[in-house]
Amino acid sequence: MCLVDEAQGSCSLTTGLGGCLVVAAYRIYRLKSRGSTKMSIHLIHTRVAAQACAVGAIMLGALYTMYRDYIKRTAQDAGEK
Numbered sequence: 347m348c349l350v351d352e353a354q355g356s357c358s359l360t361t362g363l364g365g366c367l368v369v370a371a372y373r374i375y376r377l378k379s380r381g382s383t384k385m386s387i388h389l390i391h392t393r394v395a396a397q398a399c400a401v402g403a404i405m406l407g408a409l410y411t412m413y414r415d416y417i418k419r420t421a422q423d424a425g426e427k
Contacts, residue, residue: 358407365399 373392380388 358403358410361407362400362403365403366396369399370396 370392373388373395377388
């Protein structure tokens with residue numbers, strides 16, 4: 347499966363997917379206690395929270411990769427000279 351092959355290389359994919367599922371499950375669980383909020387608004391908030399979690403995990407993974415590839419490598423190259 348392609349998703350499994352990609353997940354072995356980076357932790358951000360599995361973290362983002364897991365966080366998205368956890369946020370969505372929690373918000374659906376809280377559906378009964380939504381009060382006077384319309385169903386459509388509640389579902390929109392659920393989607394936005396789940397997407398924010400996934401995008402945040404991907405962004406942190408990208409920042410870590412940039413740090414590892416550029417800053418850390420540059421420091422190692424300067425130390426070798």
